[in-house]
Amino acid sequence: MDKKTGVYICTGCSIGDSLEIESLSKVATKEGKVPVCKTHPFLCGPEGVALIKNDIETEGVNTLLIAACSPRVNYDVFEFDSSCIMERVNIREQVIWSQPANDEDTQMMAEDYLRMGLAKVKHIDLPEPYQGENMVKTLLVVGGGLTGMTAALEAAKAGYKAVLVEKSPVLGGWMNGLFKQAPRKAPFTTPEAVDIAELVSQVEANPDVTVYTGAEILEIAGAPGMFDASINQNGSTVKERVGSVVLATGAVPYDPAKLDYLGYGKYENVITSQKMEELASKGKILRPDGKEVQSIAFIQCAGSRDQEHLPYCSATCCVESLKQATYLKEQNPEANVFIFYKDMRASGQYERLYQQVQKDGGIFVRGEINGITEDGEKNLLIEATDVLSGATITTEGVDMVVLANGMVPTTALGEDIAAKADTEEDCKEDAGPKPEIIRKSNLLNLAYRQGPEMPTLKYGYADSHFICFPYETRRTGIYAAGSVRAPMDELSSVEDAAGAALKAIQCMESSAQGVAVHPRVGDMSFPDFAMSRCTQCKRCTVECPFGAINEDDKFNPLPNPTRCRRCGICMGACPERIITFKNYSVPMIGNLIKSIEVPDEDEEKPRILVFACENDAYPALDMAGINRLKYNAWVRVIPLRCLGSLSLVWIADSMSAGIDGIFLLGCKHGDDYQCHFIKGSELAEIRLSKVSETLDRLDLDSDRVRMDQVSITDYDKIPALLDDFAKRLDELGPNPYKGF
Structure with a gap:
């Protein structure tokens, strides 16, 4: 123009x-x-x-x-x-x-x-918005339990069609196995009748929801707005074109066979909380050997919050045990109920259920289980150390022990969650970015070069930005909801389903308009590849955190624009600089650098160039200004879409232009990363570790380039960071390239 x-x-x-x-x-x-x-x-x-x-x-x-x-x-x-x-x-x-x-x-x-x-x-x-072919606005929901059905119904209520795939012959999932459900309405003191059948009826009666039971996903190919899903239902294959996906396959109980130290498998009357639901649904609660239960002990965190088993809290166990305690008290108010716990976690309105169980005579012991033995009548004796008093407690023989074993997300089935996700090789400084953890869960079967399933956290949950974008996975257009995303109870799963469905709808609408989804919502640009200069090095494919680039049979990159989140990480990765955006490119930033006026050495006005991530570092600089915090006047800030888009060419250009120092301000990375583009900040740090070769070639000290990680709330630290760097540059003296 x-x-x-x-x-x-x-x-x-x-x-x-x-x-x-x-x-x-x-x-x-x-x-x-x-x-x-x-x-x-x-x-x-x-x-x-x-x-x-x-x-x-x-x-x-x-x-x-x-x-x-x-x-x-x-x-x-x-x-x-x-x-x-x-x-x-x-x-x-x-x-x-x-x-x-x-x-x-x-x-x-x-x-x-x-x-x-x-x-x-x-x-x-x-920029011109990308327009795909035959784009649709149908939501695919994988998993027909409470979360999945809620997501499908919420989409239908919003005016969108949904396809629901459930591997079991019937809908309902986990809820089908419950005798009663935790209270969801006032006064929150009494378990309620399970209402999953009503939800199933609503789903089956809704004309905008297509249901496939006894079905599994064979493959999902394509990209947001134009995913092609192949569904195997009872031996026949059905194809559906969908715009986005909600993964709601839930979680399953932790294998109780691994809890033999708590007597499971050794003593017949040590059961799991799932078995307790089955026994209660039969009427009078009888233990497995047929004796009527008059006393019972619940052991919380059976395998949970344990580095040898599940390192995390499963979020539902405490409330489920409180609920089950009422089963026996309703049957016999004089029955003895013991609950051994590490911490009783009954958040929100569940506190009322907790108080009710206390009023009904439940005995709570905050203790560590030392051992469980059995007497001649198959009653169980529990020895525990009371955490508060330090005393050893031994119960008289109770009729039955119920283990509140934790929950494992279906994305992690067949994996040893307790095993360390990081290998010794991964921890070496020069090892490069940590590889994505992609488990063989066989849920989505994505036709992606990066693997058939989604990257997960080290505990097996679908990876997402837990602070800003909790539903987003690292595969654009695919949203996790319910206990496959994070440990959560039934009520939280319902809320999660609605949130994920709305995000999936936003994605379909954005894809149809040809604009980006989070965090650069509305951005119409997308990467353009000058393929004539491509060397098939694969760096763009490997380093993209979102699987937005596939490869053809000759290893040329095949970009999928609607998968792209416009971070520019591929641009920074490309050694040949063949990747550009219409409003963001390596030459463009190079011209910004060259436009800065660099005073001569005798003017004693050094220049510090700050490459700041637009998501955390740039707003932190804004916050410093809003709070009237003064920082070094030598600074010139260039915002980057992501620090991962950093090209090492910019370092060389800056130094050649006489810039005295370069400071990279990126998001925090690591296990609790805050990088909006997952790996961008980490990749920038790895690239920066290799910049010393460039500086040596220019006869410059490597201390002239520094990187730090900040969050928005670190704005008060910004002045000190910049002043400290300026002090170091003063010690090094002016850039010898000034004036050239």
Whole structure:
């Protein structure tokens, strides 16, 4: 497109009182040679917005550069015709609110940011949304239990069609095996009749829900908006085209055979909580050998919160045991009920059930089980150490022991969850990024180069960004819900199902519009591959955290735009720099670097270039400004979509341009990662570890490049980080490439 650029400088929020606006305007008109440059005291107000719109309509301005507040605010105000290119220059939060007013260095910083903005819009092409073929808005739900049926119904209520696949002959899942369910309504003190049959009836009667029982997924190929699912139902294959997928296959009980230390398999009357439901459903509770139960002991965390078995809490066990305690008390109020626990976890309204069991005479012992033995009448004696008093407690023979064994997600079946996910090789500094953990769960059978199932956490749960995007898996368009995503109870699973269904709907709508899903929602750009220069190195395929790139039979990358989350990690990975976005590329950032004015050595004004992740580091810098925290005036910030999009070319370009130091600010990575693109920050750190070769070639000290991990809440640490780096650069002296 033929660009006509308009620069609009806001003088409100103290900008006009802190900067020489006329000098700033000259950068645009004299250096940038823009035909339109205007200032306004309230650019985000109705008059300021009208000024811009008028120039678009009457002056033919189609490229807008707005120098004002952070692009993280007022984004809805500065939303103009989709045929216009629009870029924001942050001279409020990251200039006048973080630097002293009317200072030479503050002015230089603002002018540099304007130059960088001008360089960026000069190289931006207007993105065009990707339009796939035969895109649909049908939701595929895998798993016909409480969570899966709820997700399918919620989608249908929202006006979308759903396909529900359940491997069992009937719907209902785990709930079919319950005698009663935990209370979901006031007064929350009494277990309720299981209502799963009603939900099954609603699903089967809904014309917008297609149900396949006795069925399994043979394969899912394609991408959001155009997944092709092959379903095997009773020996015949059915194909469905769907727009997104909700995985709701739930969890199964931990193998009680591994709990022999608690007497399971050794003593007939040591049973699991699942067996207790079966016994209760028969009427009078009789233990397996036929004797009526007059006393019972529940042992919590049987295998859970145990590094030898399940290291995590399964979330449902305490409430289920409380529920089952009422079974025996209803049958015989004089019966003895013992509950041995590590911590009683009855959150929310379940506290009322906990209190009711206490009132009914339940005896709670916070203790560690030392052992279980059997007397001559097959009664069970439990020895435990009371955690609170340290005393040893031994029960008289109880009729039955119920083990509250934990839950294992179906994504982890057949795996030893207690085994360490990280091998010694993985932990070496030069080992590269940790490999994805993809277990052979045979649930989705994805036709992805990266593997047939989703990457999981080390405990086997579907991996997701647990802070910001809890339903999202690392396969775009596939959402996990219920106890396959995280340990949770029935009520939480219902809420989870609704949330996952809504996210899946958002994905289908975004895919149909040709825009990205989280976290760059609405982004119309997608990667373009200059295949003539591709060397088939596979780095883009391997390093993409989302499986967005397959390969053909000649190992050429095959991008799937609707799987892509627009992070740019593939761009940073490519050694030949063949991957670009219309509004984000290696040459574009290179031009931003070159647009920074680097003072001569004798001016004693070093320059620090900060590559900041737009998801955590950039907002942390904004927060520092909002809180009026002052940081080093040598800093110039370039926001990146993800630190994983970092190209090592930018390091060389910066040093060659005379930049004295480079600071990479990325999201926190590790087991509790906060990186919105999963592995981006980790990949940047690995790439940075190899940059010393480039610096050695330039005869520069490796200390001139540093990386740190920050979250948004670390804004108060930003000034010290930058000042400490500046101090180290002062010790190293100026970059010898200044002036060349």
